[in-house]
Amino acid sequence: MQKRQDITEKVDRAAARAGIVGLDEGVRRRRRLSVLGATGSVGRSTLDLIGRSPDDYEIVALTAATNAERLAELAIRHRAKRAVLASDAHYDELKQRLDGTGIEAAAGDAAVIEAAQMPADWIMAAIVGAAGLRPTFAAAAQGTCVALANKECLVSAGAVFLEAVAKAQTALLPVDSEHSAAFQAIDSSPSRCIETITLTASGGPFRTWDAARIQAATPQDALKHPNWSMGPKITIDSATLMNKGLELIEAYHLFPVEVRQLAVLVHPQSIIHCLVHYCDGSVLAQMSSPDMRTPIAYSLAWPERMPAPTQRLNLTELGSLTFEAADETRFPALRVAREALIAGGSAPTILNAANEIAVEAFLAGRIGFTEIAAVVEAALTAAVSEIGGLALRTLDDVLEMDRAARLLATRLCSLRAA
Numbered sequence: 001m002q003k004r005q006d007i008t009e010k011v012d013r014a015a016a017r018a019g020i021v022g023l024d025e026g027v028r029r030r031r032r033l034s035v036l037g038a039t040g041s042v043g044r045s046t047l048d049l050i051g052r053s054p055d056d057y058e059i060v061a062l063t064a065a066t067n068a069e070r071l072a073e074l075a076i077r078h079r080a081k082r083a084v085l086a087s088d089a090h091y092d093e094l095k096q097r098l099d100g101t102g103i104e105a106a107a108g109d110a111a112v113i114e115a116a117q118m119p120a121d122w123i124m125a126a127i128v129g130a131a132g133l134r135p136t137f138a139a140a141a142q143g144t145c146v147a148l149a150n151k152e153c154l155v156s157a158g159a160v161f162l163e164a165v166a167k168a169q170t171a172l173l174p175v176d177s178e179h180s181a182a183f184q185a186i187d188s189s190p191s192r193c194i195e196t197i198t199l200t201a202s203g204g205p206f207r208t209w210d211a212a213r214i215q216a217a218t219p220q221d222a223l224k225h226p227n228w229s230m231g232p233k234i235t236i237d238s239a240t241l242m243n244k245g246l247e248l249i250e251a252y253h254l255f256p257v258e259v260r261q262l263a264v265l266v267h268p269q270s271i272i273h274c275l276v277h278y279c280d281g282s283v284l285a286q287m288s289s290p291d292m293r294t295p296i297a298y299s300l301a302w303p304e305r306m307p308a309p310t311q312r313l314n315l316t317e318l319g320s321l322t323f324e325a326a327d328e329t330r331f332p333a334l335r336v337a338r339e340a341l342i343a344g345g346s347a348p349t350i351l352n353a354a355n356e357i358a359v360e361a362f363l364a365g366r367i368g369f370t371e372i373a374a375v376v377e378a379a380l381t382a383a384v385s386e387i388g389g390l391a392l393r394t395l396d397d398v399l400e401m402d403r404a405a406r407l408l409a410t411r412l413c414s415l416r417a418a
Contacts, residue, residue: 030058037126038062039070042149045292061115072097084115143168147299149175156349157398158253173299180295181274181286191256196277200267204239217369227270227290245337266324333373353405354379361413379409
């Protein structure tokens with residue numbers, strides 16, 4: 001498997017092709033940007049940053065799943081060329097809201113992929129779930145810069161996706177706060193100098209709860225994240241610590257390390273996002289307030305930096321930063337994810353698909369909180385005999401494995417709900 005040891009070199013090449021380095025300020029052209037998943041939390045944060053310097057950017061395309069009203073509002077505000085909904089059912093509403101604006105409206109899965117293929121210098125890939133796989137692959141094929149906020153590309157399709165990225169010589173910029181932090185702390189350091197990459201976790205809303213109380217947790221309890229404002233799926237993943245397990249898989253593909261060099265540390269304040277331990281005993285940590293606009297701004301301005309309206313750290317007010325070991329007994333999802341990473345092959349694909357189904361079942365009240373990790377682990381075990389060992393060589397292979405794993409997880413959730 002090809003590891004991402006040349007990420008900085010690829011970003012530099014793509015930045016030069018996009019015309020954002022090597023030019024005097026007076027001749028620097030407006031950058032063409034697209035945001036896939038514009039109405040989600042990452043998409044909105046991206047557009048918030050872009051909207052503060054509108055003369056610097058040209059918005060090529062914005063996409064969303066079903067929210068025609070919000071998408072039309074954002075497209076008009078940011079003068080996008082095209083606005084696309086994944087849902088055909090809401091096309092008429094989108095078209096009506098954009099009537100007379102000169103903004104092209106489109107809908108359907110194929111239209112989203114077409115939007116991702118529109119020539120752009122920088123593309124935010126923030127479509128949540130497996131629905132983001134084909135559009136992100138299409139964006140990566142352009143060979144410019146892709147800011148990656150879609151976990152599935154690395155978790156479900158890691159080797160296949162990185163092969164596509166390498167073929168197109170695309171610069172892949174991590175947007176998750178932890179991976180952005182690692183990217184910054186590693187910079188141009190040789191892989192032989194890295195001992196460990198430690199991702200931090202807030203611990204979620206149940207960090208101090210005992211096992212009995214966690215077992216009785218409701219969706220309302222789990223959606224109360226102590227530090228971050230995120231969508232429901234990622235918020236539940238944070239509560240189970242599955243989110244950190246998925247991030248371990250992403251980090252394995254993004255950075256030149258082995259599984260044994262990846263660690264997780266609970267850090268309730270969410271100020272330090274990652275620590276990189278070096279062979280000379282040095283530890284470099286990236287720190288910032290818990291605001292996604294910081295890592296987004298870093299990817300948007302690379303190889304420079306840009307102003308972001310985030311809260312500045314006041315270490316005197318913070319007083320102290322604390323750390324705890326991750327408890328894989330109360331939060332077994334982290335262990336299950338690590339085991340899937342070690343197993344390799346189709347295991348991470350099955351893990352991700354089963355987790356999505358289990359989280360949906362929990363939010364709908366069909367299974368309990370602690371059954372999320374149990375369903376995922378059961379799906380990984382059952383998949384050996386029920387799905388088999390399909391080799392994942394193409395995106396179609398990944399999607400077929402994802403489909404089969406979802407069917408299996410749905411049945412397992414039904415059995416537990418019965």
